[in-house]
Amino acid sequence: MEPAVKLRRASYADWPVLSPLWRAVVAAGDTYFYAPDTPESVAAAFWMPGDPAETWLAEDLNMGVLGTYLLKPNQIGLGDHVANAGFMVDPVVRGRGIGRQLGEHCLARAAELGYRAIQFNAVVANNAIALALWRSLGFVIVGTVPKAFRHHQLGEIDIHIMHRFL
Amino acid sequence: MEPAVKLRRASYADWPVLSPLWRAVVAAGDTYFYAPDTPESVAAAFWMPGDPAETWLAEDLNMGVLGTYLLKPNQIGLGDHVANAGFMVDPVVRGRGIGRQLGEHCLARAAELGYRAIQFNAVVANNAIALALWRSLGFVIVGTVPKAFRHHQLGEIDIHIMHRFL
Numbered sequence: 001m002e003p004a005v006k007l008r009r010a011s012y013a014d015w016p017v018l019s020p021l022w023r024a025v026v027a028a029g030d031t032y033f034y035a036p037d038t039p040e041s042v043a044a045a046f047w048m049p050g051d052p053a054e055t056w057l058a059e060d061l062n063m064g065v066l067g068t069y070l071l072k073p074n075q076i077g078l079g080d081h082v083a084n085a086g087f088m089v090d091p092v093v094r095g096r097g098i099g100r101q102l103g104e105h106c107l108a109r110a111a112e113l114g115y116r117a118i119q120f121n122a123v124v125a126n127n128a129i130a131l132a133l134w135r136s137l138g139f140v141i142v143g144t145v146p147k148a149f150r151h152h153q154l155g156e157i158d159i160h161i162m163h164r165f166l
Numbered sequence: 167m168e169p170a171v172k173l174r175r176a177s178y179a180d181w182p183v184l185s186p187l188w189r190a191v192v193a194a195g196d197t198y199f200y201a202p203d204t205p206e207s208v209a210a211a212f213w214m215p216g217d218p219a220e221t222w223l224a225e226d227l228n229m230g231v232l233g234t235y236l237l238k239p240n241q242i243g244l245g246d247h248v249a250n251a252g253f254m255v256d257p258v259v260r261g262r263g264i265g266r267q268l269g270e271h272c273l274a275r276a277a278e279l280g281y282r283a284i285q286f287n288a289v290v291a292n293n294a295i296a297l298a299l300w301r302s303l304g305f306v307i308v309g310t311v312p313k314a315f316r317h318h319q320l321g322e323i324d325i326h327i328m329h330r331f332l
Contacts, residue, residue, distance in 0.1 A: 038243070075288070076201065080199075148240075150244040
């Protein structure tokens with residue numbers, strides 16, 4: 001059985017080891033809005049915006065950083081009791097359960113921080129693996145925005161808004 | 167018949183005349199996420215973020231600024247073909263059709279700028295006037311997020327996501 005990855009809170013100094021993973025996921029153009037040509041400093045600011053946001057890493061002793069998540073308020077002010085989160089897993093280690101491990105950790109952490117719910121604003125409609133994972137963790141689709149994502153291969157496709165109370 | 171207001175593009179120098187309207191709307195705590203105690207410089211940055219966003223004003227010759235809207239990409243990168251917009255009308259002149267005038271102008275302007283659709287992320291569920299206006303302008307509810315807005319009087323209430331192709 002493969003060893004589980006260890007999760008730890010990332011600091012800004014971790015960006016250089018995180019960046020290749022972020023780039024690999026974004027380059028595919030099939031899950032995130034981030035433009036593939038996002039400058040490095042902008043990418044770092046997106047994924048590590050700092051307090052009250054938190055960025056976490058999943059590390060393997062031998063393979064290094066294999067996954068990451070970003071947890072932050074979905075809105076400012078009168079909406080900041082609802083969290084938003086984004087997840088990335090290194091494409092070469094998909095299927096090892098790292099996404100689920102990150103998801104479960106994020107749910108616990110969000111509750112710990114006092115958030116009342118988590119909202120995903122853009123689960124790309126053809127992303128069956130993500131949809132299945134989030135459903136299994138208790139998220140439901142609360143909305144679908146037509147043609148809101150310009151998928152690298154499929155063109156304009158729908159995105160789902162998913163939600164779960166904590 | 168009351169004279170229609172005139173619309174013009176706002177520049178950052180207009181913030182001092184816009185600010186009282188923005189404050190009046192935000193102070194009510196019933197339509198926007200912005201915290202009522204948002205510092206002035208932060209408020210200005212929210213409502214006038216600059217290119218590619220546009221801020222417009224509705225002015226009355228005698229009464230000054232009576233309304234405003236902010237038009238911007240709803241997402242970065244692969245989602246920036248969908249616009250987002252926010253609208254404010256001075257509470258003392260509600261019912262004069264200024265919201266509709268702003269809405270119609272915004273739809274035309276968004277199309278002119280090449281956006282393919284407009285998405286509202288948070289129409290507060292009890293805001294019957296806004297819902298009726300946007301429905302009459304062709305928007306439909308594509309999702310509802312439960313308890314996502316901390317309404318000043320009503321506590322946590324639902325928000326609707328509304329959408330219209332251009």
